[in-house]
Amino acid sequence: MASDLLSIASSGVKTARIALDVTAQNIANVSTEGYVRRSAAMQELVSVGGPDRLDVSLSGVRLERVVRNADAFRQSEVRRTGADAARADAEVAGLTAIETAVEQSGAYAATVDFEASLRQLAADPVNTSLRAAVIEDARAMAQSLNMAAAELDAAGTAMRFEAQAGVEQANVLASELARVNLRLARAADGSSDRTSLLDQRDLLLQKLSNHADVTTTIAADQTVEVRLGGASGPLMVSGGTSATLAMATAGDGMISFTLDGAAVSPTAGSLAGKAQALDKLAQARGDLDTIAADFITAMNTAQASGADLNGNAGQPLFSGTGAADIALAASDGALIATAPAGSPAGSRDTGNLDTMRGALATADTADTAGRLDGLIFDISSTVAGRRITRDALAAIADTASRALQAQAAVDLDHEAVNLVRFQQAFQASGRVMQVANDIFDTLLGIR
């Protein structure tokens, strides 16, 4: 069978138009999230030749398929590194909130003020205004410890709220993925319907990987199987079914996750970061409580070993058992037991005040200011260290996403060139039709 110039030209026109359509689609979706640049792959059409060996049987061109310019490896790298970066980001955000709560509550400064006013009282222990200053500074200190505890609790609540929202989003994404899987199984290979489903699938996977580390297995029909928490973790999405992620909060505010009832621990993604920050928060909160409790014990023990301004045995100055409920038990400055036990009313003996100040300065037990300093240092150095990790992970994730974008993102200049190229191809094929027509006319014109 010989070639047909007109049909070759018409196939050229058709494919050029398809290529122009693909280019237009790329331009239209230049800033669509998750859109992967398409290109049209063409294939030469050759008919089966006749018995004559020199038979030229060319049939033009056809569209082989629409190519999605994304490779699975780069995409999985983006997911993996993105999950790590999201984890570090969430952890640093949580730790920064902890740092703010402890540092900005002013507990350290208030403790130093209390210590200072006790020292000032030593100059004139029977002076009522100095005694009142001690009481007020003690009140300020108790309140700032209350505030630090409340701020820490609020930070924990906010983190758990965000984690719960993250869990719900992950569930929505997983069920969405299951639905995409079902449609993918039915879509025809290489069709534009399928490419847009694949875009959706990859976008959903990327979003899911921001919440938790996902391990994906892509089947021959392009459906995806998702496991949570490592390659041997439980299945979250398989074919058209998705498992439900749930979060549980322990008494100390730490969180844990289950997938359809089976325990799962994500090692990356923002959920993992939040869990890590909440661990640190529980530790900081416990430390703060211990510091406050030791302070209460030390001050009240010292009070009990002395006599107040009226010559009575010293009564407890603070009540409460931790940072959240520490409160001033005595609001009268006269109740501060500055004199040793058994001293008469109005004694200027500072024996017990010295004991009290000594107790506050004892390292590791009641050196409240020193221990608060240590707590702030512990948290802030953790933040500083994690921030370095986060920056490194962010840079790695950025590189991975750049590598993917170089391949998958739409470049307008490239599309402009394609536009010109396919327009020319279209015109050229049109010209071929013209030639075929001329030949036909020439043949008809022979007389």
Add this chain to the structure above:
Amino acid sequence: MTIIGTGTAPFYERSVRGMTGLRAQAERMQSRIGTGERLARSSDDPVAAARLRTLARVDRMAQIDATNANRAAVDLSLADDALTSFAEAVMRAQTLANQAANDTLNDTQRAAIAAELSQIHGQLVDLANARDSMGHALFGGAAAGPAYELDASGNAVYIGTAASGELPLGDGQAVTRGLTGPEFLNFAVGGSSTDLLAVVRTLADGLQGADPAQAARDALGALSQGLDKVATGQTIVGARLAWLDLAAEQRLDRSELRGAEQADIGGVDFAATFARLQNTLLVLEASQSSFAKLSSLSLFARLG
């Protein structure tokens, strides 16, 4: 083939990220210059922040130590003044005792001297009950009320505490707040202990007794011993004042060192920060203008 290695959307994204990064950096430096502090929060430099907190704590304590030391200095000066008055009164008593020791004086004259001596005794009791800057007994130790009290027979009895207690001056140093009455008024005459107030009162009583001249001669030795004791007390007070001065100097030295360290750790190097800010702004400006140039480059604009 890709013409430029990047897509259009990523180009805009990256430009935005780069420029916001530079802007944030510039703002951070601006706030450093504005506040004069290098650290906005502890995590900027945990070690330096911890050191700054410790320095601030020591600073706060040093302030209290300074006011405490000033108060102690005022009280010790008051004690010094009171001791000078003591010495003057005792010297006047010595003069009077010398006159009374003269056998030629008649009874009227001796009675006048005795009257003046009882006045001096009263003065001495008042002086011994002098108040410090806070209104407490200057020589009463840690007692709440006055230092001396007159008993039924008119003798001054010490009712203060045995010691005056110490006032901490920071860095483990302390100063004794003052003197107690017995510390500079009590002494022993011929093995039996007595005090200056009793000596003067005995002298005043003795001048009206059987052998006034002998009584006056007996008192002279005790008075000179008492004067010695008062002088010793004054020396002690002077030494403590000198110690306070020394401690104040040390405190000042240390606070200067602390200030230097604070500026070193937490302060902003203005010249360097400003230069860096200028540099960042320059880079920001350059990246803005290059962004404007690059983003206006579109092949579509060329294709007609």
